Amino acid sequence: MAGGNAIRGTRVGAGPMGESERGESAPRRRVSYYCSNGHEVKPSFALEAEEPETWDCPRCGLPAGRDSQEPPAPPRNEPYKTHLAYVKERRSDSDGEAILEEALAKLRQQRGE
Known part of the structure; x- marks a missing residue:
């Protein structure tokens, strides 16, 4: 027999615990x-x-x-959207072209063209 340690492999407080020790639930x-x-x-x-x-x-x-006949529908998984997809939702193509032209004009002015 090895060692004679009766509580080997146990933790403090790991013993049987009934309602007498932890109170009534x-x-x-x-x-x-x-x-x-x-x-x-x-x-x-x-x-x-x-x-x-x-x-x-x-x-x-x-x-x-709670209703077994009509459980909640599974949530919809939205596909991942890029930053460009969100921008395209907010702006039309003509808005985008106008903003691009404005930015290009500003760059050309800074470069002295």
């Missing part, structure tokens, strides 16, 4: 949430706590709602 209720993939999540809440409208499904990450 608050009364709880379980609430069912359903995601669009058909998963059911049942988190528990304190009786006096207000449960949220949606809950993230731990299996797929989609939002889950």
